[in-house]
Amino acid sequence: MIPANNLDNCMCCADPIDYREYVDTMDSFGIAMCQHCTRNYISKLPQSEPLERKLYAALLGKGIKGAELQYFDGFKTVDIAILSARLHIELDGPNHGLADKWRTNYSLTQSDVLTLRIPDSVVLEDIESAAALITKVVSLRQPAA
Numbered sequence: 001m002i003p004a005n006n007l008d009n010c011m012c013c014a015d016p017i018d019y020r021e022y023v024d025t026m027d028s029f030g031i032a033m034c035q036h037c038t039r040n041y042i043s044k045l046p047q048s049e050p051l052e053r054k055l056y057a058a059l060l061g062k063g064i065k066g067a068e069l070q071y072f073d074g075f076k077t078v079d080i081a082i083l084s085a086r087l088h089i090e091l092d093g094p095n096h097g098l099a100d101k102w103r104t105n106y107s108l109t110q111s112d113v114l115t116l117r118i119p120d121s122v123v124l125e126d127i128e129s130a131a132a133l134i135t136k137v138v139s140l141r142q143p144a145a
Ligand SMILES: [Zn+2]
Pocket: 010, 011, 012, 013, 014, 015, 033, 034, 035, 036, 037, 038
């Protein structure tokens, strides 16, 4: 049994990590990760925005497991996906429009995937509240443990 928020576990997949991995990945990315998750994270850096990565790290810090940055669902790439909760998170700048809303509706009706569209400005102003809201939604959409 792995205790929650153990400093010696990967924040993404909960696999055990050693102290060196912990220090290296926390220093570099602010997320304690195993080698596999570090490689995966680095591969997503070119496509992701700094604010998306910041929110991703905040969600992992709240103990959310199975979050994916820049997740491709076979139809589109979403900023952050939490697969166990069938939840997609999109950070919207001022230039997001009607096409995005159609994609959101498509996901909900076709696959019961809920898309939370959160304005960039909300995350910039109060990332803690944004992460707390998402954590609450995840808890509502995951089966009780
Ligand atoms: Zn991992």
